[in-house]
Structures are given as C-alpha cells and as structure tokens.
Amino acid sequence: MTAARQAPAPAAAVTESPGSGPLVRPRVRPEFVLPAVVVAFFVLIALWPELIASQDPTLAQPRERLLPPSAEHLFGTDSIGRDQFARVAHGTLPSLRAGLIAVSIGLVGGGLLGLVSGFSRGPLDLAIARLCDALLAIPGLLMALAFLTAIGSGVTVAACAIGIAQMPVFARVMRAEVKRVSALPYTEAAAAAGVGPVATAVRHVLPNSWGPVLALAALECGQAILILSSLSYLGFGEPPPAPEWGALIAAGQSYLAVQWWLAVLPGVVLAAMVIAITRLGHAARRNDR
Amino acid sequence: MVTTTDRAPHPARPSRAGTGGPAGFSMLLLRRVGQVLFVIWLAFTLSFILLNVLPGDAVLAKLGGVDANRQITEAELAAIRAQVGLDGPLVTQYLQRLGGVVTLNLGHSLQTREPVLDMLVTALPPTLQLAAAGFLLAIAFGGLLGATAAYTRTPWLRTALLAFGTIGTAVPAFWIGISLITLFSFWLPLFPASGTAGPSSLVLPAITLAIMPASLVTQVFYESLARAMSEPFATTAVMKGASRMRVLVRHGIRNAAVPVVTLAGVVAGYLLVGSVVVETVFSRAGIGYLTVNAVRTVDLSVISGLVVFSAVVFVTLNLLVDLACPFIDPRMRAGMTS
Numbered sequence: 001m002t003a004a005r006q007a008p009a010p011a012a013a014v015t016e017s018p019g020s021g022p023l024v025r026p027r028v029r030p031e032f033v034l035p036a037v038v039v040a041f042f043v044l045i046a047l048w049p050e051l052i053a054s055q056d057p058t059l060a061q062p063r064e065r066l067l068p069p070s071a072e073h074l075f076g077t078d079s080i081g082r083d084q085f086a087r088v089a090h091g092t093l094p095s096l097r098a099g100l101i102a103v104s105i106g107l108v109g110g111g112l113l114g115l116v117s118g119f120s121r122g123p124l125d126l127a128i129a130r131l132c133d134a135l136l137a138i139p140g141l142l143m144a145l146a147f148l149t150a151i152g153s154g155v156t157v158a159a160c161a162i163g164i165a166q167m168p169v170f171a172r173v174m175r176a177e178v179k180r181v182s183a184l185p186y187t188e189a190a191a192a193a194g195v196g197p198v199a200t201a202v203r204h205v206l207p208n209s210w211g212p213v214l215a216l217a218a219l220e221c222g223q224a225i226l227i228l229s230s231l232s233y234l235g236f237g238e239p240p241p242a243p244e245w246g247a248l249i250a251a252g253q254s255y256l257a258v259q260w261w262l263a264v265l266p267g268v269v270l271a272a273m274v275i276a277i278t279r280l281g282h283a284a285r286r287n288d289r
Numbered sequence: 290m291v292t293t294t295d296r297a298p299h300p301a302r303p304s305r306a307g308t309g310g311p312a313g314f315s316m317l318l319l320r321r322v323g324q325v326l327f328v329i330w331l332a333f334t335l336s337f338i339l340l341n342v343l344p345g346d347a348v349l350a351k352l353g354g355v356d357a358n359r360q361i362t363e364a365e366l367a368a369i370r371a372q373v374g375l376d377g378p379l380v381t382q383y384l385q386r387l388g389g390v391v392t393l394n395l396g397h398s399l400q401t402r403e404p405v406l407d408m409l410v411t412a413l414p415p416t417l418q419l420a421a422a423g424f425l426l427a428i429a430f431g432g433l434l435g436a437t438a439a440y441t442r443t444p445w446l447r448t449a450l451l452a453f454g455t456i457g458t459a460v461p462a463f464w465i466g467i468s469l470i471t472l473f474s475f476w477l478p479l480f481p482a483s484g485t486a487g488p489s490s491l492v493l494p495a496i497t498l499a500i501m502p503a504s505l506v507t508q509v510f511y512e513s514l515a516r517a518m519s520e521p522f523a524t525t526a527v528m529k530g531a532s533r534m535r536v537l538v539r540h541g542i543r544n545a546a547v548p549v550v551t552l553a554g555v556v557a558g559y560l561l562v563g564s565v566v567v568e569t570v571f572s573r574a575g576i577g578y579l580t581v582n583a584v585r586t587v588d589l590s591v592i593s594g595l596v597v598f599s600a601v602v603f604v605t606l607n608l609l610v611d612l613a614c615p616f617i618d619p620r621m622r623a624g625m626t627s
Contacts, residue, residue, distance in 0.1 A: 130324075134331035137600035139562040145584045146336065149592045150344045226461050230566050233463045234581055246463070253467055253570075256482075257475045264471065267464030274459040282455070 032283040038276035046093040053089035057082060057243045066259050075265045078251065087243035088266050094238065095225055095245055095270070098159040102224035105163025106170050107217050111210070113167060114174025118182065119201060128175075132168035140165035140227050148236050155238055158231050162224045173216050177209035184208075211284075218281030222274040229270055245270045321611060325604045332600035333390055337383055340593040386593075395594035400586045405594035408579060416575035419567065420560040422491055423498035427556060430499060431506025432549070438507070439514035440537055451511060457504025462563055466497040466570035483572035494571045498563050502556040509552050513545035520544070547618045554610035558603040 045052060055073075060080040067077040075084035117128040138146075140162045147161035148154075181187055182205060190200050231237055232246025240247070245266050252263030370376040389396055395405035438450040473493060474482035481490045517523060518541050526536045561576065568577030576595070583591035 130328060130331060133324075133328040133604070134335060134600070137328060137332045137603040138335070138596055139558065139599065139603075141562050141565060142580070142596060142599055145565075145580060146339055146592050146596055149584050149587055149589060150340050222459060226459070229461050230463060233461070234566070234569055236584065246461075249464060249467065256467060256471050260471045260475070263467045264464075267461065267467070271456070271460040271464065274461075275456060278455060278459050 029283065029286075031286075032280070035276040035279035035283060038272065039280055042092055042096065042273050042276070045089055046096045049086070049089040049092060053083070053086035055083040055086040057086040057090040059083075066255065066262075068259070069261055069265075076259065076261050078248075078262060079255065084248070084262060084265070087248055088245065088269050091243040091245045091248060091266070092273075094155060094242065095229065095273070098155045098228045099221045099225035101156060101159040102162040102166065102228070103217050103221040105160055106166030106220055106224075107213070109163065110167035110170025111174050111213060113171035114176075114213075115178060115201065115206070117171060118175040118178025119197070128171065132171050135165060135168045138165060140223070141230060144227060144231055145236070148231075153236060155228065155232075155244075158228060158236065159224070162227050166220050166224065169220060170213060170216060174209065174213050177212055178205055181205045181209045215281050215285035218277055218284060222277040222281070225270075225274055225277070318612065321608055325608050328604050329597070329600050330387075332604075333387065333597050334383075336593050336596040336600075337386055340589045340596075341382055341386070342379060344589060390597060395597065396590040398583075398591050399588050400591075405591050408591065409576070409594060409598055412574065412576045412579040414575075415573060416561065416564050416568070416577065418491060419494055419498060419564055419573070419575065420557070422495035423502070423560050423563070424553075424557060426495055426499035427502035427506055427560075428549075428553070431503040432510055434503070434507040435510030435514060436537065436542070438511045439518060439541065440533065450507065454504045454508040454511070457500050457507070460500070462497055462501060462566045463570050465500050466493065466567060469493045469497060470570075490571075490573075494567050494573060497570065498560060498567045501563065502559055505552060505556060506549060509548050510545060513548045514541045517541045517544035544618075547614050550613060550617060551610055554606045557606050558599075561599065561602055 049057075060082050061077070062080060064073075064077050065079055067073055069076045073083050073085060075088060078084050078087070113128050113132070117125050143165040144158040144161040147157050151157050187200060187204050190204050191197075195203070228237075229244075229246035229249075232244040233250045235247070235250065237244045237247050248266045249263045249270075252259070252261075252266070255262050367376070386396070393406060395409070397404055398408060401408075434450050434453060438447045441447050441450075470482045470493065473479045480492050481487075482493075484490050514537070518536065523536050523540055526540055527533075531539070564575060565577035565580050567573070568575045569581055579591065580595055582588075583595065
C-alpha cells in the first residue's frame with residue numbers, strides 16, 4: 001500500500017493509458033440515443049410522477065371503478081376506482097430504485113471479486129472462481145425468495161439478494177478484463193516505471209477495464225427489475241397500497257376477461273423500460289468494442 | 290457456468306478424434322465431478338448460513354405463530370428454536386444438515402412435518418413436464434428464428450427476427466402468461482386459463498416459459514451461425530457450388546452447435562426457476578407452487594432443500610453439457626487432456 005503512494009508521479013505522463021485522458025470521447029451513435037431518451041424519461045417520471053399523472057394514485061373513487069381507458073383515465077381505473085395511469089407512474093420509482101440497488105451490489109461486490117481474482121493467481125483466484133460457480137447455481141429469483149424467507153419481507157432485502165446473485169456475472173467479466181488489460185504494454189510500462197500494484201490497478205487497469213462491466217450493469221439492471229417485478233407479482237413486494245408494477249399486474253389478473261387493460265398496460269410500460277435499459281447496455285457494449 | 294471458456298477453444302493443431310484417449314477422459318471426468326461436488330457443498334453452506342444462521346427472532350416468532358406485535362419471551366423463543374431444529378451449537382446443526390444432504394435426507398417441513406425430499410419428488414413431475422415442453426419449444430422456436438435470421442438476405446426481416454431476441458428477454462414471463470390467457474382463453478376460448486389437467490392445459494404455460502429462453506437461443510444461434518458462415522470453410526463450400534441452404538445446414542449448424550448446447554444447460558436451469566412464476570400465473574401444481582408456498586409459510590427447511598436441489602440441477606446440467614461438447618465438436622477433444 002505504501003509503495004503506491006511513493007510511486008513516481010511522472011511515470012503516468014509517459015505511459016498514459018487511453019481511459020485516463022479527456023481526449024478520448026466515446027462516439028455517440030444513433031442506436032444509443034433512443035434508448036437513452038426513453039431511460040431518461042423514465043428517470044424523470046420516477047422522480048416527478050406528477051409531471052404526467054396529476055391524479056392521486058391512492059385516492060379511491062368507488063363510483064368510477066373499472067372504467068375503460070379514456071382521456072381522463074389513460075389506463076382506466078382499478079377495482080376500487082383508483083386511476084391506473086397514476087398508479088403506474090408512481091410505481092416507476094420503486095421499480096427503478098430496487099433495480100439500481102440490486103445492480104450496485106452486484107457491480108461493486110462482483111467487481112471487487114473480479115478485480116482481486118484477476119490480479120491474484122493460484123488458490124485465491126481458484127477460490128473466487130468456485131464461489132462464483134456456487135453463487136451461479138442459485139438463480140436470482142430463488143436467492144431473493146430465500147432471503148425474504150430468512151430475513152423478512154421487503155423490497156430492499158430482495159434487491160440485495162438479487163445483487164448477490166448477480167455478483168458472479170460481474171466478477172467473471174471484471175476478471176477477464178483485468179487479465180486482458182494487465183497484459184497490455186501500457187500496464188507493463190507502468191509497472192516497469194515503478195508504479196505500485198495498487199496504483200497500477202486504480203490508475204491504469206480499472207479505467208480501461210470497466211467499459212464492458214458497465215455495459216453489463218445496464219443489462220443486469222434490466223434483469224433485476226424483471227425479477228423484482230416477478231416477486232411483486234408473486235406478492236412478496238411492498239404491502240398493498242403501494243403502487244408496484246408487478247402487484248398492479250397481479251391485481252389486474254382477476255379482471256382479465258373483461259378489463260384486460262388493467263393487467264396488460266402496466267406490463268407494456270414495464271417491458272418498455274426494461275427494453276430501453278437493455279438496448280442501452282447492448283449499445284454501450286458495441287460502442288466499447 | 291463452468292463452461293467452454295475454461296479451456297482453449299481452438300487448439301492450434303488439428304486433432305484426430307480421440308487424441309485425449311480414454312485415460313485422459315476419465316481423468317477429466319473425475320476432476321470435473323470433484324469440482325461439481327465442491328460447488329454443491331459450497332452452495333449448501335451458503336444456504337445454511339442464510340437459512341440457519343441469519344433468521345432472527347422475528348422470523349422465529351412468525352414460525353411459531355406468535356403475534357409479532359407483543360413482546361416475545363426468551364422461553365417461547367427457545368421452545369420454537371427446539372421445535373424447528375435451530376437449537377444447539379451451529380457446528381452441530383451444520384454437520385447434522387450436511388450429513389442429511391449426503392444421505393439424501395433434506396429434513397422435514399416445518400409446516401406439514403413431511404420429509405422435504407418427498408415433497409420435492411411429488412412436486413417434480415408436473416414441473417418436469419412443463420420444463421421439458423418449454424425446453425423443446427425454446428430450442429425449436431429459437432433455432433428456427435436464429436437460422437432464418439442467418440439465412441435471410443432481407444435486412445428488415447433479420448432486424449425483426451433479432452428484435453425478438455431483445456424483446457423476449459425484456460418482457461416479464463408473468464405478463465406474457467397473462468396476455469396469452471387474455472388472448473387464447475378469454476377472447477378465443479382455445480385453451481384453459483389454469484390447472485394441470487390434460488395436455489391442453491400445458492400449451493399456454495409452456496409457451497410462456499419458452500419465450501425468454503427462445504430469445505436467448507435466437508441470439509446465440511444467430512451469432513454463432515453468422516460466425517461460422519463467414520469462416521473459410523463456408524467460403525470454400527460456396528466456391529464448390531454449394532447452395533446457401535446447404536452450407537448453412539451442412540457446415541454452419543454443426544459448427545454453431547456448441548454455443549447452443551452450452552446455453553441449453555443454462556436454459557434448462559432457468560426453466561426450473563421460471564416455473565415458479567409460470568405455475569403461479571396458471572395455478573399449476575409443481576416445484577413453483579411448493580416454493581411460493583414455502584416462502585409464504587416461512588418454511589425454512591423446504592426453502593433450504595429447494596436451494597440445494599436447484600444447485601444440484603444447475604451444476605449437474607452444466608457438467609453434462611461440458612462433457613457433451615467434445616463429442617459435438619471434435620476440435621475440443623484435443624484440449625481435453627491439457
């Protein structure tokens with residue numbers, strides 16, 4: 001650790017790694033723009049649902065129950081007369097937040113595992129690889145259900161469990177990237193110039209290896225949101241009055257025969273968000289190559 | 290996924306079939322089985338930490354049916370602990386559980402007192418039916434779409450087919466199920482909306498379950514076909530006058546098989562978990578119903594049995610896939626012994 005601090009500063013200037021300079025700007029492609037706009041829109045709605053939904057998502061108006069979609073109620077009204085559109089809009093934040101919690105845990109935990117694994121050889125690398133195998137053998141949904149059983153209900157608990165289940169995926173990609181970047185000339189040059197291992201990792205390897213990891217983060221965020229919505233559908237989300245997408249769809253299922261829009265429309269919104277996030281990940285991955 | 294990435298994918302020297310020899314193969318088998326057992330043990334240990342160490346007093350109170358709002362006494366807690374087998378030092382508990390798993394005794398349900406293994410065995414057949422149907426659909430449908438996307442020279446058709454690859458992984462299975470029920474049970478009364486009775490009740494759940502893996506198969510199959518079709522041997526075949534279809538069928542598919550088989554292991558594992566959601570949508574009996582019910586009733590021993598079961602299924606499937614790959618692609622046989 002001390003070696004890192006004593007590392008001579010000028011060395012970095014000579015062997016500038018591509019990611020650390022401001023000169024290299026990622027090229028923005030058109031395929032990047034549309035999903036980015038959609039995701040930005042969802043983030044906006046998550047933060048200010050009132051922008052598009054002026055009605056109260058929890059206000060029940062029994063006289064207006066089960067209305068079909070109209071100008072006043074874009075997605076119709078539910079079984080006790082709440083505006084479904086407002087409920088969907090207000091459900092954006094919990095979905096997005098839980099997805100981000102999950103993916104942050106996966107990204108940080110898995111990233112660290114991969115980083116350690118990529119820099120070390122022998123038993124530690126092997127142990128982390130086996131740990132990843134074991135974690136991969138327990139799928140995210142089951143992991144979340146096990147956590148919910150053992151620790152108690154709550155979206156945050158489920159999100160943490162999904163994050164843990166996603167760690168091995170991030171660890172694998174991070175490890176492969178670290179191995180790749182470690183073999184590149186500028187990393188070798190940094191090491192030869194006397195930059196300590198930790199400084200090399202932080203200044204040269206990390207900035208150049210997290211592109212694919214971040215692209216993966218977008219894909220995994222979409223998957224986390226899907227798993228969380230499944231949990232909410234199964235009845236393991238927030239308690240009832242909260243407008244969660246999965247729970248909205250589950251509630252609408254009782255009225256499928258006639259009021260099909262109650263279950264189908266929130267699903268379309270959910271799918272639109274996950275598709276946008278996933279496309280963003282794919283675009284980032286391609287941009288990276 | 291302990292898959293093909295572990296070994297050198299294309300050994301430089303062209304190998305004759307079976308260079309590994311029988312001794313090499315059994316060594317590989319032994320090492321891989323050892324690895325699999327180790328991973329299962331690790332998964333078991335993780336589930337033990339989660340389900341036997343972490344559960345707090347609140348969970349126990351719920352288990353014992355005690356009103357969580359009032360102060361629960363230490364004596365009551367101890368009684369519940371003893372009742373559900375969470376008493377005694379952790380090491381003893383751990384060794385007991387581990388011994389149980391080794392001898393195929395997964396403990397007893399905390400709710401019904403039934404052996405967990407019996408519950409699993411009873412719940413398995415309907416889920417296996419569903420998973421098998423979903424698997425076949427996914428491979429057939431995904432394979433067809435992927436091959437068509439690789440074969441066609443019409444850009445918009447390819448784009449549309451590949452868009453399915455993205456959309457299929459982004460749409461939640463329960464929503465697909467609900468939409469299918471709306472379309473094919475209510476609007477067009479073709480299939481029952483729920484239940485486990487008869488083959489017609491399997492149609493909608495199997496389609497629901499198959500969409501996600503089918504889109505994965507589409508993506509992977511298309512990518513590996515496209516890669517195979519741009520390789521020199523494909524060009525040679527074209528030069529020799531083979532039609533595009535012939536090159537695709539005779540040369541492309543054989544070369545694109547390994548990634549799809551590797552994916553099949555992952556997909557089969559997904560099908561067992563996906564059944565949790567699909568069985569709930571269609572009110573079917575099976576592993577999924579067992580799982581949801583166990584979570585609702587805080588049945589720790591059933592959940593821990595399910596985690597171990599899932600790990601065994603997943604790891605075994607991947608082992609089989611790993612062992613199958615050299616038989617599909619002779620190029621991998623040389624890498625086996627190294």
